[in-house]
Amino acid sequence: MPLRLEGVTKRYGARTVLDGVSVEVPPGITGLVGPNGAGKSTLVRAILGLVRLAAGSARVYGLDPATVPLAVRRRIGVVPEDDCSVPGLSGVEMVQYAARLSGLPSTEALRRAHEVLDWCDAGQERYREVETLSVGMRQKVAFAAAIVHDPDLVILDEPTNGLDPLERRAMLGRLVALARDHGKTILVSTHVLRDVQSICDRLVLLVRGRVRLAGSIAELTGTDTDELRLRGAGPTARLVACLTAHGVAAREAADGGGVLLRAADTAALHAVWLAAHDAGFAVESLAADRRPLEDVFLAALAAADAADAGRPEDEGRSHAPA
Amino acid sequence: MPLHDVGYRPWTGTPRSRGAAAVIAGTGIRLAFKSRWLRRVLLFAWSPALVFAGGFFAFEQAVEESARGEPVSPTRRLDNFGTIGALVADSLGGRLDEPEAARRTVWSRLLLAFMRAPQAVLLAVVVGLVAPKLIAGDLRARAWLVYFTRPLGRTDYILGKVLALAAIVGLVTLVPALVLWIVGVLVSPSVWVAVATSDLPLRIVAAAAAVTLPTVLLALAYSSLTAESRIATFAWFATWVACWIAHGALTGADMAAEAARAPTANRGFDRLLGQVAGDPRLPRDGRPPLGWLARAAGLERTVDRWSWLSLYHAQGIVQAWIFGIEDRLAVVLPPLLALLAVALVSLVILFRRVDAPARA
Numbered sequence: 033m034p035l036r037l038e039g040v041t042k043r044y045g046a047r048t049v050l051d052g053v054s055v056e057v058p059p060g061i062t063g064l065v066g067p068n069g070a071g072k073s074t075l076v077r078a079i080l081g082l083v084r085l086a087a088g089s090a091r092v093y094g095l096d097p098a099t100v101p102l103a104v105r106r107r108i109g110v111v112p113e114d115d116c117s118v119p120g121l122s123g124v125e126m127v128q129y130a131a132r133l134s135g136l137p138s139t140e141a142l143r144r145a146h147e148v149l150d151w152c153d154a155g156q157e158r159y160r161e162v163e164t165l166s167v168g169m170r171q172k173v174a175f176a177a178a179i180v181h182d183p184d185l186v187i188l189d190e191p192t193n194g195l196d197p198l199e200r201r202a203m204l205g206r207l208v209a210l211a212r213d214h215g216k217t218i219l220v221s222t223h224v225l226r227d228v229q230s231i232c233d234r235l236v237l238l239v240r241g242r243v244r245l246a247g248s249i250a251e252l253t254g255t256d257t258d259e260l261r262l263r264g265a266g267p268t269a270r271l272v273a274c275l276t277a278h279g280v281a282a283r284e285a286a287d288g289g290g291v292l293l294r295a296a297d298t299a300a301l302h303a304v305w306l307a308a309h310d311a312g313f314a315v316e317s318l319a320a321d322r323r324p325l326e327d328v329f330l331a332a333l334a335a336a337d338a339a340d341a342g343r344p345e346d347e348g349r350s351h352a353p354a
Numbered sequence: 355m356p357l358h359d360v361g362y363r364p365w366t367g368t369p370r371s372r373g374a375a376a377v378i379a380g381t382g383i384r385l386a387f388k389s390r391w392l393r394r395v396l397l398f399a400w401s402p403a404l405v406f407a408g409g410f411f412a413f414e415q416a417v418e419e420s421a422r423g424e425p426v427s428p429t430r431r432l433d434n435f436g437t438i439g440a441l442v443a444d445s446l447g448g449r450l451d452e453p454e455a456a457r458r459t460v461w462s463r464l465l466l467a468f469m470r471a472p473q474a475v476l477l478a479v480v481v482g483l484v485a486p487k488l489i490a491g492d493l494r495a496r497a498w499l500v501y502f503t504r505p506l507g508r509t510d511y512i513l514g515k516v517l518a519l520a521a522i523v524g525l526v527t528l529v530p531a532l533v534l535w536i537v538g539v540l541v542s543p544s545v546w547v548a549v550a551t552s553d554l555p556l557r558i559v560a561a562a563a564a565v566t567l568p569t570v571l572l573a574l575a576y577s578s579l580t581a582e583s584r585i586a587t588f589a590w591f592a593t594w595v596a597c598w599i600a601h602g603a604l605t606g607a608d609m610a611a612e613a614a615r616a617p618t619a620n621r622g623f624d625r626l627l628g629q630v631a632g633d634p635r636l637p638r639d640g641r642p643p644l645g646w647l648a649r650a651a652g653l654e655r656t657v658d659r660w661s662w663l664s665l666y667h668a669q670g671i672v673q674a675w676i677f678g679i680e681d682r683l684a685v686v687l688p689p690l691l692a693l694l695a696v697a698l699v700s701l702v703i704l705f706r707r708v709d710a711p712a713r714a
Contacts (some may be wrong), residue, residue: 080503082712102505106369116499119491120385128501132377135369144365151362163495182365206362208670214362261651 034059034185034217035079039088042074042241049074051241052088056340057219061211063228063249064221065329066238073113073237074223076187080105083329094183105161106134109178113189113221115170117162123173124149124158134181141180146175153202175203179210185217192227204231229325230255237329239336245328253322261321262304263290266313274307292321368442374506377512385522386484395480396525402529406464410538412439413448413460420541454550461538461551463679467529469561470670477526477565478594478666484522485573486586489708493581502712512574512704519570528562528592561673566603568693571700578707594665596680601664608659658685662692669693 035057042050050071066072077083078090081101087181090097094139096247097104124145131141149158157165162173172196178186191207192200207230210216222228228235228249235252237245245252262271268284268291275282280303282293295301301318308315386392389584411557416439440450446463492498499509535555539548572593576586668689675679675690 069714077712082502082709102371102507105503106505108503110499110503112499112503114496114499116496118385118497118500119487120388120496129377129381130500130504133374133501133506135371135373135505136365137370140367147360147363150360179362181369186357211363213366216419280400 033057033091033220033240037075037088038076038089038090038092040078040085041087042071042078042083042128043086048239048306050078050085053238053241053243054088055236055243055246056246057217057236058234059209059215059217060233061218061220061231062234062236063232064236064238065228066218066222067333069240070238071241072238073189074241076110076189076219076221080108080110080341086163098317106181107184109181109183109186110173111174111178111186111188111191113193116174117170119163120161121167122159122161123176124153126162126173127158129178130177131236139166144180148180149173152176152206156178158303168199169198171195173205179332182218185219186217187221189221190223191220192224200227207231225325225329233299235325237331237332240340242336244336245332249325252328253325254320258294259290259292259321260295260318261285261290262308262315262318264308264314264316266308266311267315271311272312274311277310278303278307280304280307296336369505371505374504374510375513375517376677378501378506378511379517379521382488382515386488386518386522387544388481392480392483392522395476395483396522398556399473399476399480400530401527402468402476403534406534406591407448408435408459408466409442409464410534411435411541413457413464414439414538414543415543416440416450417457418441418455421453426649457542457547459549461535461554462557462679464533465554465558466536466561466673466677466679469527469558469565470540470674474666474669477523477569477589480526480571481519481573482504482524482587482590482594485519485570486577486583486590488519489574490580490583490586493578493711494583497712498709498711499582508705508709512701513677513710515574519574520566522565523544523570527565530560531562533560557677559668564676564693565669566674568669568696568700571697572665573706575700575703575707578704589680595666598666601660601667604660604663605658627636661685662688665693665696 033056035055037053040050040053041048043269045113048226053071053075064072074083076277078085079092079097081090081097083103085098092104093107095104095107112132121129122280124142127145127149128138136144146158149172152175154169154172157169158173162170165173172193175191178188186207188207192203195203204227207218208226210334211218211233218339220228220232232249234248235245236243246313272282272284275291280295280300282291285292293304295304304318305315307313326353412435413653414438415435417459419436419439426709442448442464443450443460446460448463449462450456520682532555537553537560539545539551573586573590576589576593577583579589659669661671671680671686671689674692675686680686
């Protein structure tokens, strides 16, 4: 297991920032989500061995960040949320510098810096000082600096912040490529649930320093049944009757969002189209019935608020809508 | 898509586990030299070396003329270098009739005067230009996120910054002093002078280290305390000037008290007028012709009780001790301890501050 946290607790004075966090991050892309102040940044610092834990332990590829932080950091690449650069360095110098700090020889560091910047589509902008670059370009440089030493685990904090839609899609594509084609483990801390749903295999929800939800996206957004949801325009009651007549088990969705049905094979799907035709129902989509991740997120937050109600240290930190 | 995009490829090399400090130092030096002002100040900082090189040449000329039996005296017309050399030797307590002993004495004192008088002041300027940005700039640009997410620790970071600044300081103190010694050897009558004075390069290195270590650590400690390099620059120069003023005021008060006790002798104010007394090696009435040079060369025999208060004066006395010119423990110990304390406290501040944002 690339990353394993067991009962990780971190306190700053009387304030508990991480409270017994236990989570496993397998290879692939894992989304770390949570409201502001949930403890995501502190968790990343704990993984890097930058903070001393009050209790619990972390293991990165079996290494303990508390005892061998440098060995751990050699296997990690980090893209911080905040702008960070070494004043006076150009984009390519910055990436080369990051590579050299990670132990690459000078010439090799320069070659590798250009290679990853090419992959990030950095263009000639790489020769300008980092402070003068656009937000999107700075994000590319930060990403290139994080992966230049070919780390096994890449941690990204809000990697799509400030990116236009095209660049955002390209950045997410790079993450998927790193995970799928090169077997990297990627931990993405973000607020953008759409990104999490589109690229992540797993999700960890952190609220007030505690893990409230962890599991695969399919598990978390799926329903208990293997139903499909048929959406479109037309009389749903008549559609249900026609589907039943064609031997397909169906019912109207309680939330009013179309019809839920079971279609186990191709013949059943064919019957669905015939039933829709007979009922005069214009089909817009037929897909596995999944809950939006946002609904899962909000439900988990509400559950966390309810569970924490009355805890003195959590007073005034509720996320319930006013 | 760029022409050279080969996609993402794994890196199969073996990373070095050491050398991060050297990488930080190299980059720090390269970035510092982007400043036009630093390049100008460094160029200017070498100009006193030309004057002192002239002093070495003049002294060796005087030694040579003396060896030939030519009369070399400060009372002669100042129409050749030998005469100036005799003045230098006279001021620094070197007797030309004993050339070997005189050479050791005069060279040591010339080197000390060079490192103490112009270079120590120029060093403060150079450090004030470079040091504040080294760590404060990193804090401002949040560069600590670049450093401390990589396989390097506080020691590597601090060592890298210290090496970067020390290398630049070395260009003002160590390198020109070593060049002066080489010039001295080249203008001397025999290359064997290099062997006879072979301890001087080591003393130069030690004296440069005595200057470099506390100043560099103190300046970096200031830099680590703020993200605004201007504040660190102000603190650096304010410390330098305030210590100097405090030292001057207390020394002046001592001299005034001394003058009040013995108004006829008035030795305290004599010192202010450039007269140096008390060294048995000095000629005639103990008043050397080049009083400022003698003072810079540590020939003042009065005890400076307040030297530990001022970085400049403390370093001067420790350097005089390293060059073998000052040998009184009561004089050397307070400034030596003060410099050690400055270095230690600065080091503690640095270790506590450099990765504080990463730990917060």
